[in-house]
Amino acid sequence: STAILWFRRDLRLADNPALNAAMAAHAKVVPLYVHAPDEDGEWAPGAASRWWLHHSLDALDASLRRHKGGLQILQGSSLDALRTAIEATGATAVYFNRLYEPKAIARDKWVRGELEKDGVAVASFNAALWCEPWDIATQQNEPYRVFTPFWRNLRTRIDAVAPVAEPSPMHLATLPTSSSLDALGLLPTLDWASGFAEWTPGEQGAQEMLDLFADDAVGHYVEGRDIPARHGTSRLSPHLHFGEISPLQVAEGLRDRVKKRKSGADVEPYLRQLGWREFGHHLLFHFPHTPKKNFNPKFNAFRWEKRDAHALRRWKAGKTGIPIVDAGMRELWATGWMHNRVRMLVASLLTKNLRQHWLLGEKWFWDTLVDADLANNAMGWQWVAGSGADAAPYFRIFNPVTQSEKFDPDGAYIRRWVPELASARGRLVHAPWEDAAFLKQSGYPQPLVDLKSSREDALTAYQSIRSGP
Ligand code: FAD
Numbered sequence: 191s192t193a194i195l196w197f198r199r200d201l202r203l204a205d206n207p208a209l210n211a212a213m214a215a216h217a218k219v220v221p222l223y224v225h226a227p228d229e230d231g232e233w234a235p236g237a238a239s240r241w242w243l244h245h246s247l248d249a250l251d252a253s254l255r256r257h258k259g260g261l262q263i264l265q266g267s268s269l270d271a272l273r274t275a276i277e278a279t280g281a282t283a284v285y286f287n288r289l290y291e292p293k294a295i296a297r298d299k300w301v302r303g304e305l306e307k308d309g310v311a312v313a314s315f316n317a318a319l320w321c322e323p324w325d326i327a328t329q330q331n332e333p334y335r336v337f338t339p340f341w342r343n344l345r346t347r348i349d350a351v352a353p354v355a356e357p358s359p360m361h362l363a364t365l366p367t368s369s370s371l372d373a374l375g376l377l378p379t380l381d382w383a384s385g386f387a388e389w390t391p392g393e394q395g396a397q398e399m400l401d402l403f404a405d406d407a408v409g410h411y412v413e414g415r416d417i418p419a420r421h422g423t424s425r426l427s428p429h430l431h432f433g434e435i436s437p438l439q440v441a442e443g444l445r446d447r448v449k450k451r452k453s454g455a456d457v458e459p460y461l462r463q464l465g466w467r468e469f470g471h472h473l474l475f476h477f478p479h480t481p482k483k484n485f486n487p488k489f490n491a492f493r494w495e496k497r498d499a500h501a502l503r504r505w506k507a508g509k510t511g512i513p514i515v516d517a518g519m520r521e522l523w524a525t526g527w528m529h530n531r532v533r534m535l536v537a538s539l540l541t542k543n544l545r546q547h548w549l550l551g552e553k554w555f556w557d558t559l560v561d562a563d564l565a566n567n568a569m570g571w572q573w574v575a576g577s578g579a580d581a582a583p584y585f586r587i588f589n590p591v592t593q594s595e596k597f598d599p600d601g602a603y604i605r606r607w608v609p610e611l612a613s614a615r616g617r618l619v620h621a622p623w624e625d626a627a628f629l630k631q632s633g634y635p636q637p638l639v640d641l642k643s644s645r646e647d648a649l650t651a652y653q654s655i656r657s658g659p
Contacts, residue, residue: 192218192280192282192363193212193219193281193284193285194212194275194276194283194285195285197222198223199289200287201249202250203253203254203356204354204439205353205436206356207316207317208287208315209221211315212283213357217361218279218361219362220362220364221260221262223250223261223263224265224268226268226271229293229297233564237382238560238562241378241386242428243432245389247263248371249394249395251371253393257359260362260368261371263368263371283310284305284313285313285314286314287314287433288317289318290318290322290471290474295475318436319437319471320347320351320437320441323471324475326340326343333473333476334469334472335473345462345465348441351438353439353442386526389428391432392434393435396429399429400443400447403425403444404451407422407423408424408455415459415530418517418518418603419606427563427566430467430561444460445457467566470566471565474568485578488655491655493545494547495544495546498544498546501544501638506554508607509635509638510539510635510638511623513611516607517603518533526561531593532603536551537575541576542588543639544639544644545651548571549571587649589641590641591620591621594620595620601619604620610634611632
Protein backbone atom coordinates (compact mmCIF):
# COMPACT_ATOMS: atom_id res chain seq x y z
CA SER A 191 0.00 0.00 0.00
CA THR A 192 0.96 3.64 -0.40
CA ALA A 193 0.90 6.46 2.13
CA ILE A 194 1.34 10.23 1.89
CA LEU A 195 3.82 11.86 4.20
CA TRP A 196 2.60 15.43 4.57
CA PHE A 197 5.69 17.55 5.35
CA ARG A 198 5.08 20.85 7.10
CA ARG A 199 7.58 22.26 9.60
CA ASP A 200 9.39 18.98 10.14
CA LEU A 201 11.77 19.35 7.21
CA ARG A 202 14.13 16.48 8.06
CA LEU A 203 14.51 12.75 7.55
CA ALA A 204 16.07 11.75 10.89
CA ASP A 205 13.95 11.74 14.05
CA ASN A 206 10.83 12.23 12.01
CA PRO A 207 8.24 9.97 13.68
CA ALA A 208 5.60 10.39 10.97
CA LEU A 209 8.09 9.37 8.30
CA ASN A 210 9.20 6.32 10.30
CA ALA A 211 5.64 5.22 10.96
CA ALA A 212 4.63 5.65 7.31
CA MET A 213 7.67 3.78 6.08
CA ALA A 214 7.13 0.93 8.55
CA ALA A 215 3.51 0.35 7.55
CA HIS A 216 3.51 0.98 3.79
CA ALA A 217 5.38 -0.30 0.75
CA LYS A 218 5.64 3.21 -0.75
CA VAL A 219 5.59 6.70 0.69
CA VAL A 220 4.97 9.93 -1.21
CA PRO A 221 6.82 12.86 0.44
CA LEU A 222 4.54 15.84 -0.14
CA TYR A 223 4.76 19.52 0.69
CA VAL A 224 1.64 21.62 0.22
CA HIS A 225 2.10 25.34 -0.23
CA ALA A 226 -1.00 26.96 1.26
CA PRO A 227 0.13 30.19 2.98
CA ASP A 228 -3.44 31.53 3.10
CA GLU A 229 -4.24 28.87 5.66
CA ASP A 230 -1.98 30.67 8.16
CA GLY A 231 -4.12 33.81 7.83
CA GLU A 232 -2.34 36.93 9.01
CA TRP A 233 0.56 34.83 10.26
CA ALA A 234 1.55 33.52 6.85
CA PRO A 235 5.36 33.30 6.77
CA GLY A 236 7.11 36.65 6.42
CA ALA A 237 9.75 37.52 3.83
CA ALA A 238 12.74 36.19 5.75
CA SER A 239 10.92 32.95 6.64
CA ARG A 240 9.96 32.44 3.02
CA TRP A 241 13.61 32.76 2.03
CA TRP A 242 14.51 30.11 4.58
CA LEU A 243 11.63 27.88 3.57
CA HIS A 244 12.69 27.93 -0.08
CA HIS A 245 16.20 26.75 0.76
CA SER A 246 15.03 24.27 3.34
CA LEU A 247 12.62 22.63 0.89
CA ASP A 248 15.42 22.55 -1.66
CA ALA A 249 17.70 20.79 0.85
CA LEU A 250 14.98 18.31 1.75
CA ASP A 251 14.40 17.57 -1.91
CA ALA A 252 18.14 16.90 -2.38
CA SER A 253 18.15 14.47 0.59
CA LEU A 254 15.09 12.65 -0.74
CA ARG A 255 16.69 12.38 -4.17
CA ARG A 256 19.56 10.47 -2.60
CA HIS A 257 16.89 7.90 -1.72
CA LYS A 258 15.62 7.82 -5.31
CA GLY A 259 12.67 10.02 -4.60
CA GLY A 260 12.21 13.76 -4.47
CA LEU A 261 9.97 16.21 -2.69
CA GLN A 262 6.55 16.46 -4.34
CA ILE A 263 5.02 19.91 -4.18
CA LEU A 264 1.42 20.97 -4.66
CA GLN A 265 -0.27 24.34 -4.25
CA GLY A 266 -3.80 25.18 -3.23
CA SER A 267 -5.71 24.16 -0.15
CA SER A 268 -4.19 21.39 1.97
CA LEU A 269 -7.27 19.22 1.70
CA ASP A 270 -7.53 19.56 -2.08
CA ALA A 271 -3.83 18.85 -2.51
CA LEU A 272 -3.93 15.78 -0.28
CA ARG A 273 -6.99 14.49 -2.13
CA THR A 274 -5.20 15.05 -5.46
CA ALA A 275 -2.18 13.10 -4.21
CA ILE A 276 -4.37 10.32 -2.82
CA GLU A 277 -6.27 9.98 -6.07
CA ALA A 278 -3.11 9.97 -8.18
CA THR A 279 -1.34 7.30 -6.14
CA GLY A 280 -4.14 5.24 -4.61
CA ALA A 281 -2.75 6.08 -1.16
CA THR A 282 -4.73 4.73 1.77
CA ALA A 283 -3.20 6.79 4.56
CA VAL A 284 -1.82 10.24 5.41
CA TYR A 285 0.88 10.78 8.04
CA PHE A 286 2.00 14.10 9.50
CA ASN A 287 3.69 15.71 12.50
CA ARG A 288 1.67 18.09 14.62
CA LEU A 289 1.83 21.90 14.73
CA TYR A 290 0.65 24.06 17.63
CA GLU A 291 -0.47 27.38 16.13
CA PRO A 292 -4.24 27.88 16.55
CA LYS A 293 -4.91 28.15 12.80
CA ALA A 294 -2.86 25.06 12.04
CA ILE A 295 -4.60 23.06 14.75
CA ALA A 296 -8.04 23.97 13.39
CA ARG A 297 -6.99 23.21 9.81
CA ASP A 298 -5.43 19.88 10.70
CA LYS A 299 -8.47 18.80 12.66
CA TRP A 300 -10.74 19.66 9.77
CA VAL A 301 -8.51 18.01 7.14
CA ARG A 302 -8.28 14.88 9.25
CA GLY A 303 -12.07 14.71 9.62
CA GLU A 304 -12.67 15.15 5.89
CA LEU A 305 -10.06 12.56 4.90
CA GLU A 306 -11.44 10.07 7.38
CA LYS A 307 -14.87 10.59 5.84
CA ASP A 308 -13.23 9.69 2.52
CA GLY A 309 -12.07 6.43 4.14
CA VAL A 310 -8.41 7.48 4.36
CA ALA A 311 -6.51 6.64 7.55
CA VAL A 312 -4.82 9.62 9.20
CA ALA A 313 -2.08 9.45 11.83
CA SER A 314 -0.27 12.36 13.49
CA PHE A 315 2.85 12.53 15.69
CA ASN A 316 4.96 14.79 17.88
CA ALA A 317 8.19 15.78 16.17
CA ALA A 318 8.76 19.25 17.60
CA LEU A 319 8.69 19.13 21.38
CA TRP A 320 10.00 17.19 24.34
CA CYS A 321 6.53 17.34 25.76
CA GLU A 322 3.32 18.41 24.06
CA PRO A 323 1.34 21.23 25.68
CA TRP A 324 -1.49 19.01 26.91
CA ASP A 325 0.84 16.44 28.47
CA ILE A 326 2.19 18.69 31.18
CA ALA A 327 0.22 20.56 33.85
CA THR A 328 0.51 22.07 37.32
CA GLN A 329 -0.51 20.09 40.41
CA GLN A 330 -3.90 21.77 40.11
CA ASN A 331 -4.05 20.34 36.61
CA GLU A 332 -3.85 23.75 35.00
CA PRO A 333 -1.56 25.09 32.30
CA TYR A 334 1.66 26.64 33.58
CA ARG A 335 1.97 30.43 33.62
CA VAL A 336 5.39 30.58 35.27
CA PHE A 337 8.55 29.24 33.67
CA THR A 338 10.58 27.84 36.58
CA PRO A 339 8.03 25.26 37.82
CA PHE A 340 7.25 24.42 34.18
CA TRP A 341 10.93 23.71 33.56
CA ARG A 342 11.30 21.72 36.79
CA ASN A 343 8.51 19.43 35.62
CA LEU A 344 9.69 19.26 32.01
CA ARG A 345 13.28 18.51 33.03
CA THR A 346 12.17 15.25 34.69
CA ARG A 347 10.80 14.04 31.35
CA ILE A 348 13.39 14.87 28.77
CA ASP A 349 15.86 12.08 29.45
CA ALA A 350 13.14 9.53 28.79
CA VAL A 351 12.67 10.50 25.14
CA ALA A 352 15.21 9.69 22.46
CA PRO A 353 15.30 10.53 18.77
CA VAL A 354 14.50 7.86 16.17
CA ALA A 355 16.94 7.10 13.38
CA GLU A 356 16.27 7.88 9.74
CA PRO A 357 14.42 4.93 8.17
CA SER A 358 16.53 2.83 5.85
CA PRO A 359 15.96 1.82 3.16
CA MET A 360 13.31 4.30 2.05
CA HIS A 361 10.78 3.41 -0.58
CA LEU A 362 9.57 6.63 -2.09
CA ALA A 363 6.98 7.32 -4.75
CA THR A 364 6.27 10.38 -6.88
CA LEU A 365 3.18 12.11 -8.24
CA PRO A 366 2.44 12.39 -11.96
CA THR A 367 2.69 16.17 -11.65
CA SER A 368 4.46 18.20 -9.02
CA SER A 369 4.97 21.94 -8.84
CA SER A 370 8.50 23.30 -9.04
CA LEU A 371 9.94 24.97 -5.97
CA ASP A 372 10.58 28.16 -7.93
CA ALA A 373 6.90 28.34 -8.85
CA LEU A 374 6.07 28.99 -5.19
CA GLY A 375 7.72 32.41 -5.47
CA LEU A 376 9.24 32.25 -1.99
CA LEU A 377 12.42 34.16 -2.77
CA PRO A 378 12.42 37.95 -2.48
CA THR A 379 12.28 39.93 -5.69
CA LEU A 380 14.57 42.59 -4.18
CA ASP A 381 18.10 41.40 -3.55
CA TRP A 382 17.88 42.11 0.14
CA ALA A 383 18.81 38.64 1.39
CA SER A 384 22.41 38.53 0.19
CA GLY A 385 23.58 38.80 3.82
CA PHE A 386 21.68 35.59 4.58
CA ALA A 387 24.42 33.62 2.84
CA GLU A 388 25.94 32.78 6.22
CA TRP A 389 23.04 30.40 6.85
CA THR A 390 22.72 26.87 5.52
CA PRO A 391 19.03 25.96 5.74
CA GLY A 392 18.26 22.25 5.90
CA GLU A 393 18.94 19.20 8.01
CA GLN A 394 22.64 19.04 7.16
CA GLY A 395 23.10 22.72 7.96
CA ALA A 396 21.40 22.20 11.33
CA GLN A 397 23.76 19.37 12.23
CA GLU A 398 26.76 21.48 11.23
CA MET A 399 25.50 24.31 13.44
CA LEU A 400 25.12 21.89 16.34
CA ASP A 401 28.67 20.66 15.74
CA LEU A 402 30.04 24.16 15.76
CA PHE A 403 28.26 24.99 19.01
CA ALA A 404 29.36 21.73 20.67
CA ASP A 405 32.97 22.41 19.67
CA ASP A 406 33.35 25.21 22.14
CA ALA A 407 30.55 27.65 22.87
CA VAL A 408 28.35 25.20 24.79
CA GLY A 409 31.01 25.04 27.51
CA HIS A 410 30.88 28.83 27.96
CA TYR A 411 27.18 29.29 27.36
CA VAL A 412 26.37 30.86 30.72
CA GLU A 413 28.82 33.76 30.26
CA GLY A 414 28.92 33.73 26.46
CA ARG A 415 25.21 33.78 25.69
CA ASP A 416 24.84 37.44 26.60
CA ILE A 417 27.74 38.80 24.54
CA PRO A 418 26.37 39.71 21.11
CA ALA A 419 29.82 40.16 19.54
CA ARG A 420 30.56 36.48 20.16
CA HIS A 421 29.10 33.36 18.64
CA GLY A 422 28.12 32.39 22.18
CA THR A 423 24.73 30.89 21.35
CA SER A 424 23.81 28.00 19.08
CA ARG A 425 21.98 29.90 16.32
CA LEU A 426 19.77 26.89 15.95
CA SER A 427 16.53 28.89 16.19
CA PRO A 428 15.59 28.87 12.48
CA HIS A 429 16.58 25.22 12.17
CA LEU A 430 14.37 24.40 15.15
CA HIS A 431 11.51 26.48 13.82
CA PHE A 432 11.45 24.65 10.50
CA GLY A 433 11.94 21.30 12.18
CA GLU A 434 15.26 20.62 10.50
CA ILE A 435 16.42 19.41 13.89
CA SER A 436 14.41 18.40 16.96
CA PRO A 437 15.08 19.27 20.60
CA LEU A 438 15.57 15.54 21.18
CA GLN A 439 18.33 15.49 18.59
CA VAL A 440 19.87 18.65 20.00
CA ALA A 441 20.00 17.22 23.54
CA GLU A 442 21.33 13.84 22.48
CA GLY A 443 23.69 15.31 19.90
CA LEU A 444 25.20 17.71 22.44
CA ARG A 445 25.68 15.03 25.08
CA ASP A 446 27.34 12.71 22.54
CA ARG A 447 29.64 15.39 21.21
CA VAL A 448 30.64 16.63 24.66
CA LYS A 449 31.43 13.04 25.66
CA LYS A 450 33.44 12.40 22.50
CA ARG A 451 35.45 15.58 22.95
CA LYS A 452 35.86 14.90 26.68
CA SER A 453 35.30 18.61 27.24
CA GLY A 454 33.20 18.07 30.35
CA ALA A 455 30.95 20.95 29.26
CA ASP A 456 27.74 21.31 31.25
CA VAL A 457 24.83 21.25 28.79
CA GLU A 458 22.14 21.95 31.43
CA PRO A 459 21.95 25.76 31.11
CA TYR A 460 21.51 25.34 27.38
CA LEU A 461 18.78 22.71 27.77
CA ARG A 462 16.97 25.07 30.13
CA GLN A 463 16.96 27.71 27.42
CA LEU A 464 15.40 25.23 25.04
CA GLY A 465 12.83 24.83 27.81
CA TRP A 466 11.72 28.42 27.06
CA ARG A 467 10.83 27.29 23.57
CA GLU A 468 8.65 24.55 25.02
CA PHE A 469 7.13 27.07 27.44
CA GLY A 470 6.30 29.33 24.49
CA HIS A 471 4.49 26.49 22.76
CA HIS A 472 2.70 25.58 25.99
CA LEU A 473 1.47 29.16 26.38
CA LEU A 474 0.40 29.51 22.75
CA PHE A 475 -1.58 26.29 22.89
CA HIS A 476 -3.38 27.09 26.13
CA PHE A 477 -3.73 30.85 25.55
CA PRO A 478 -4.06 31.08 21.77
CA HIS A 479 -5.00 34.77 21.81
CA THR A 480 -1.55 35.87 23.01
CA PRO A 481 -0.01 36.75 19.62
CA LYS A 482 -2.66 39.50 19.42
CA LYS A 483 -3.78 40.29 22.95
CA ASN A 484 -2.14 40.97 26.28
CA PHE A 485 -1.67 37.85 28.35
CA ASN A 486 -2.15 40.02 31.42
CA PRO A 487 -5.53 41.77 30.94
CA LYS A 488 -4.45 44.59 33.26
CA PHE A 489 -2.44 45.89 30.32
CA ASN A 490 -5.59 46.43 28.27
CA ALA A 491 -5.90 49.76 30.08
CA PHE A 492 -2.33 50.83 29.35
CA ARG A 493 -1.96 54.09 27.46
CA TRP A 494 0.32 53.37 24.53
CA GLU A 495 1.45 56.34 22.50
CA LYS A 496 -0.25 56.83 19.15
CA ARG A 497 1.45 54.96 16.35
CA ASP A 498 4.47 57.09 15.47
CA ALA A 499 5.34 56.35 11.83
CA HIS A 500 8.54 58.40 11.92
CA ALA A 501 9.88 56.72 15.06
CA LEU A 502 8.91 53.30 13.76
CA ARG A 503 10.73 53.93 10.50
CA ARG A 504 13.88 54.94 12.32
CA TRP A 505 13.63 51.95 14.65
CA LYS A 506 13.20 49.54 11.73
CA ALA A 507 16.07 51.09 9.77
CA GLY A 508 18.47 51.01 12.74
CA LYS A 509 18.65 54.81 12.87
CA THR A 510 17.39 55.58 16.35
CA GLY A 511 20.70 57.13 17.38
CA ILE A 512 21.03 54.55 20.21
CA PRO A 513 24.02 52.46 19.08
CA ILE A 514 23.27 49.05 20.59
CA VAL A 515 19.67 49.23 19.35
CA ASP A 516 20.72 50.27 15.86
CA ALA A 517 23.35 47.54 15.73
CA GLY A 518 20.66 44.97 16.52
CA MET A 519 18.15 46.31 14.02
CA ARG A 520 20.81 46.37 11.29
CA GLU A 521 21.97 42.86 12.17
CA LEU A 522 18.35 41.76 11.83
CA TRP A 523 17.92 43.41 8.44
CA ALA A 524 21.22 42.08 7.11
CA THR A 525 21.13 38.52 8.44
CA GLY A 526 17.52 37.73 9.41
CA TRP A 527 18.60 37.09 12.99
CA MET A 528 19.36 39.11 16.10
CA HIS A 529 21.08 38.16 19.31
CA ASN A 530 18.67 37.51 22.20
CA ARG A 531 20.10 40.14 24.55
CA VAL A 532 19.78 42.74 21.79
CA ARG A 533 16.24 41.59 20.93
CA MET A 534 15.34 42.51 24.50
CA LEU A 535 16.98 45.93 24.19
CA VAL A 536 15.36 46.90 20.89
CA ALA A 537 11.98 45.68 22.16
CA SER A 538 12.39 47.65 25.37
CA LEU A 539 13.21 50.85 23.50
CA LEU A 540 10.15 50.44 21.30
CA THR A 541 7.66 49.50 24.00
CA LYS A 542 8.96 51.56 26.92
CA ASN A 543 10.95 54.58 25.75
CA LEU A 544 8.87 55.09 22.60
CA ARG A 545 5.76 53.52 24.16
CA GLN A 546 4.71 51.97 20.86
CA HIS A 547 2.48 48.92 21.13
CA TRP A 548 4.36 45.61 21.26
CA LEU A 549 2.22 44.34 18.36
CA LEU A 550 4.10 46.72 16.03
CA GLY A 551 7.43 45.22 16.96
CA GLU A 552 6.08 41.69 16.84
CA LYS A 553 4.93 42.28 13.25
CA TRP A 554 8.27 43.67 12.14
CA PHE A 555 10.11 40.71 13.66
CA TRP A 556 7.62 38.40 12.00
CA ASP A 557 8.57 39.71 8.58
CA THR A 558 12.32 39.99 9.08
CA LEU A 559 13.43 37.10 11.31
CA VAL A 560 14.43 33.82 9.71
CA ASP A 561 13.42 32.19 13.01
CA ALA A 562 10.07 34.02 13.26
CA ASP A 563 7.96 31.73 15.38
CA LEU A 564 4.46 32.58 16.55
CA ALA A 565 4.95 31.07 20.00
CA ASN A 566 8.43 32.45 20.76
CA ASN A 567 7.88 35.82 19.15
CA ALA A 568 4.63 36.53 21.01
CA MET A 569 6.18 35.35 24.27
CA GLY A 570 9.32 37.44 23.68
CA TRP A 571 7.44 40.65 22.92
CA GLN A 572 5.00 40.26 25.78
CA TRP A 573 7.85 39.36 28.11
CA VAL A 574 9.68 42.60 27.36
CA ALA A 575 6.49 44.71 27.30
CA GLY A 576 5.63 43.33 30.73
CA SER A 577 2.21 42.11 29.63
CA GLY A 578 3.08 38.42 29.26
CA ALA A 579 3.12 35.29 31.37
CA ASP A 580 6.06 35.31 33.78
CA ALA A 581 7.16 38.55 32.14
CA ALA A 582 9.77 41.06 33.24
CA PRO A 583 7.98 43.59 35.45
CA TYR A 584 7.05 46.68 33.43
CA PHE A 585 9.01 49.01 35.65
CA ARG A 586 12.24 47.20 34.82
CA ILE A 587 13.22 49.35 31.85
CA PHE A 588 16.49 48.44 30.22
CA ASN A 589 19.01 51.23 29.97
CA PRO A 590 20.54 50.58 26.54
CA VAL A 591 23.73 52.46 27.42
CA THR A 592 24.56 50.53 30.58
CA GLN A 593 23.48 47.28 28.91
CA SER A 594 25.74 48.09 25.99
CA GLU A 595 28.68 48.86 28.30
CA LYS A 596 28.11 45.63 30.16
CA PHE A 597 27.57 43.21 27.29
CA ASP A 598 29.51 44.88 24.47
CA PRO A 599 32.26 46.49 26.57
CA ASP A 600 34.68 47.37 23.78
CA GLY A 601 31.84 48.05 21.33
CA ALA A 602 32.88 45.28 18.94
CA TYR A 603 29.28 44.43 18.11
CA ILE A 604 28.33 48.08 17.60
CA ARG A 605 31.39 48.77 15.44
CA ARG A 606 30.55 45.80 13.27
CA TRP A 607 26.98 46.86 12.51
CA VAL A 608 27.22 50.65 12.85
CA PRO A 609 30.29 51.59 10.84
CA GLU A 610 29.71 55.31 11.50
CA LEU A 611 30.93 54.58 15.02
CA ALA A 612 33.86 52.35 14.10
CA SER A 613 36.38 54.94 15.28
CA ALA A 614 34.49 56.03 18.42
CA ARG A 615 36.70 56.08 21.49
CA GLY A 616 35.83 54.71 24.93
CA ARG A 617 32.31 55.38 26.12
CA LEU A 618 31.40 57.27 22.96
CA VAL A 619 30.69 54.06 21.11
CA HIS A 620 27.81 53.49 23.55
CA ALA A 621 26.67 57.12 23.85
CA PRO A 622 28.07 59.15 20.94
CA TRP A 623 25.85 62.16 21.72
CA GLU A 624 28.11 62.91 24.66
CA ASP A 625 30.58 64.49 22.21
CA ALA A 626 28.66 66.77 19.85
CA ALA A 627 31.65 67.33 17.56
CA PHE A 628 32.31 63.61 17.18
CA LEU A 629 28.62 62.92 16.54
CA LYS A 630 28.45 65.55 13.84
CA GLN A 631 31.57 64.31 12.10
CA SER A 632 30.48 60.64 12.33
CA GLY A 633 27.23 61.22 10.43
CA TYR A 634 25.42 59.11 13.02
CA PRO A 635 21.99 60.47 14.06
CA GLN A 636 21.04 62.22 17.28
CA PRO A 637 19.07 59.96 19.62
CA LEU A 638 15.42 59.69 18.64
CA VAL A 639 14.36 59.93 22.25
CA ASP A 640 15.77 61.15 25.54
CA LEU A 641 16.41 57.96 27.48
CA LYS A 642 15.96 59.47 30.92
CA SER A 643 12.77 61.47 30.44
CA SER A 644 11.12 58.80 28.29
CA ARG A 645 11.86 56.27 31.03
CA GLU A 646 10.12 58.49 33.57
CA ASP A 647 7.16 59.01 31.25
CA ALA A 648 6.85 55.25 30.81
CA LEU A 649 6.85 54.70 34.56
CA THR A 650 4.14 57.35 34.98
CA ALA A 651 2.03 55.71 32.28
CA TYR A 652 2.49 52.41 34.06
CA GLN A 653 1.31 53.87 37.38
CA SER A 654 -2.10 54.42 35.82
CA ILE A 655 -2.71 50.71 35.36
CA ARG A 656 -1.00 49.53 38.52
CA SER A 657 -3.93 50.52 40.64
CA GLY A 658 -6.41 49.02 38.14
CA PRO A 659 -8.21 45.66 38.60
P1 FAD B 1 20.26 29.79 21.96
O1 FAD B 1 20.65 30.66 23.10
O2 FAD B 1 21.30 28.94 21.37
O3 FAD B 1 19.04 28.90 22.47
C1 FAD B 1 18.71 27.63 21.90
C2 FAD B 1 17.27 27.58 21.48
O4 FAD B 1 16.42 27.73 22.61
C3 FAD B 1 16.87 28.66 20.51
O5 FAD B 1 17.20 28.29 19.20
C4 FAD B 1 15.39 28.75 20.75
O6 FAD B 1 14.70 27.74 20.05
C5 FAD B 1 15.27 28.46 22.23
N1 FAD B 1 15.25 29.73 22.97
C6 FAD B 1 16.31 30.39 23.49
N2 FAD B 1 15.90 31.48 24.14
C7 FAD B 1 14.56 31.53 24.02
C8 FAD B 1 13.56 32.42 24.48
N3 FAD B 1 13.84 33.49 25.22
N4 FAD B 1 12.27 32.15 24.15
C9 FAD B 1 11.95 31.07 23.42
N5 FAD B 1 12.85 30.19 22.97
C10 FAD B 1 14.14 30.41 23.27
N6 FAD B 1 12.88 33.03 19.24
C11 FAD B 1 12.45 32.38 18.15
O7 FAD B 1 12.81 31.23 17.93
N7 FAD B 1 11.58 32.99 17.27
C12 FAD B 1 11.12 34.26 17.47
O8 FAD B 1 10.33 34.74 16.66
C13 FAD B 1 11.60 34.97 18.60
N8 FAD B 1 11.23 36.25 18.81
C14 FAD B 1 11.69 36.91 19.93
C15 FAD B 1 11.28 38.22 20.16
C16 FAD B 1 11.74 38.93 21.26
C17 FAD B 1 11.28 40.35 21.50
C18 FAD B 1 12.64 38.31 22.17
C19 FAD B 1 13.15 39.04 23.37
C20 FAD B 1 13.03 37.00 21.96
C21 FAD B 1 12.57 36.29 20.85
N9 FAD B 1 12.98 34.95 20.60
C22 FAD B 1 12.50 34.29 19.50
C23 FAD B 1 13.79 34.21 21.58
C24 FAD B 1 15.31 34.24 21.40
O9 FAD B 1 15.76 35.55 21.21
C25 FAD B 1 15.79 33.37 20.24
O10 FAD B 1 15.23 32.09 20.32
C26 FAD B 1 17.31 33.23 20.25
O11 FAD B 1 17.93 34.47 20.18
C27 FAD B 1 17.74 32.34 19.10
O12 FAD B 1 19.14 32.27 19.02
P2 FAD B 1 19.90 30.92 19.34
O13 FAD B 1 19.31 29.79 18.56
O14 FAD B 1 21.34 31.18 19.13
O15 FAD B 1 19.58 30.72 20.87
